[in-house]
Amino acid sequence: MFKEKIDIQRLPQHVSVIMDGNGRWAKQKGLLRAFGHEEGTKAVRDVVEGCAELGVKFLTLYAFSTENWNRPKREVDTLMRLLVNSLKKEIKTLTENNIKLNAIGNIDSLPKKAQKELKEVIDKTAGNERMVLTLALSYGSREELIHVVKDLCEKVKNEELSLDAIDESIINQHLYTQNLPDVDLLIRTSGEQRISNFLLWQIAYAELYFTNILWPDFRRENLYEAIYNYQTRERRFGKTSEQIS
Template structure:
């Protein structure tokens, strides 16, 4: 009974969009959530307040993307370079998943969202890792949108990791260099279970990809949104999707 109500609710939400809005919805959206610190600075608040508000935006965008029928949503939560930030800020960010997932997990379960991660998560603090593992375990049977957090992630480090893993495999198989293909390298990336992003969004107006999914976004559409991440909302997401829908993806062709 409750499952039927949930599906009906989602169906009604999707029907709110016109048919023209629903054509060519990106299957996989990746977002560089930038601007938390600047959002706080503009308001003369501590940087950690910006990160807190940024997590509230994660909740809103996750719900919006799920309702729109997005199948994969990858969020750049913490890069391998972010460890160089002040220790107090890093400690706060590392504690965010503990509080965030504790309060947000029931909603994720209700909305059939599956939590997954990419990155070198074994290097995270034990409390952070425990919270992430619980969220992944409690949502592992969910069949809706996959919410993928890139945590302790770096694109170059991922490629190095992939090459090392591939080298070990080829050494065991006594293979040669000619056996190496793009597809084989992709199989050894953290993202091997997912399609490449159709759309990459970066908030805050900055126009760079900051070592995020540098292998996977070769043919993704890029949108650089001016809003700081805490100010990014459902309307902004819908506008980004409309821009994506207006483009013609060529994948190197004509």
Template sequence: MNYKENLDTSNIPEHVAIIMDGNGRWAKEKGQMRLVGHATGVESVREALTAASEINVKYLTLYAFSTENWNRPKSEVDGLMDLLVTTIANELESLNNNDVRLMTIGNTDDLPDGCRNELLKAIEKTANNKGTVLILALNYSAKLEIKEAIKRIAKEYKEGNIGLEDVNDELVSNHLYTAGIPDPELMIRTSGEIRISNFLLWQLAYSELHFTPIYWPDFKKEDFYKAIYEYQNRERRFGRIGEQLNELDKND
């Protein structure tokens, strides 16, 4: 089945998030070092970004490095940071040619200087692009994100800038890393693991979840289109029942 040809172009999610999982296991099964899997996974990033751009997905968020990933062997962490620097430098021209804007979420201040500087340069040089927004979640933790939002809100309350009646979903969302970015309608996780691993806990509240056994280095454009196709064939109720949704559709 050609999933792309069967997509409903009027029902493309505005924001898709991906947990890129399985690089290490892919490499291990091939008798390679884990970093080979991470390096090969860069091509899958290109595939996903190209697919997203082709069907007009506005935001694509990739879970690239969590706060927990610092606990991995130092050689792997160092290799990942070097790979990130090299990849960003190599892909900058392509990002601009394809009108892709780069953003990051997470505590990027704690990244190595070379990595952070390369990121800042790429963010600046793509800031005026109008196509798909590629968001890299780097040194990211959803729990930390929510805790920091609570602290900032509490500070504003203490200073008398807001009252308790002002604390609502919109206020919380505006204090997260993703302020101003719509929540993902779809989250994809590769490698067969069925969990969200401290990723966008607030933002994924009503997202559709797509889990695939494919390791990230083997994830291709058609796999992305398949996830979108399956998303389009689900009924998103948001707490309602199907009959209520049908009535809303009639009124539209």
């Protein structure tokens, strides 16, 4: 059991997950892709509760990318329906576990019903302090960075900000994730080993963990294994091993 091996004093502060493999899971079982997405909600609940129990402070889930809008309309409609239904169902779990919900991305592009449910849950959990759960919805990191560049250019143009003042701190303040720390551990399921336009700035020094497990089969024991693996690594941030030790 990996949970017993985890050093609670060295937990990653911010864990992010690319939840991949719902469609392949369904296909392997001869089911429609929609069933894979529905089954994936069980993995979400298990991982959220697992992170909260351990003491992880920030968890960000890649729920829907800007590129996902290009999928068949029926699948997109299913994903949006699941989002609305899940938000309704999970508010009790979030409240009981003292978890605050947050969202990043182009939220205005979501269906009005999804926006409404999302806002209600965010408002109702605003005072929770145990963990911040962030859903990346209609999110793309390149789009986010374009937004930052335009915002900074406008401020320099209007003399609200000097060019010389722009540094990492200023850029962080203009990201969708301005209230979140950098990612420590990025997990991707399903065997794919790419970032897929997710938090490109924020994962600059993150540890990457790839697993062949398809997302609907991912459970908290798999989460514990990923965190234990993270703790076996030496994070140098550009320094040498001797400097770290």
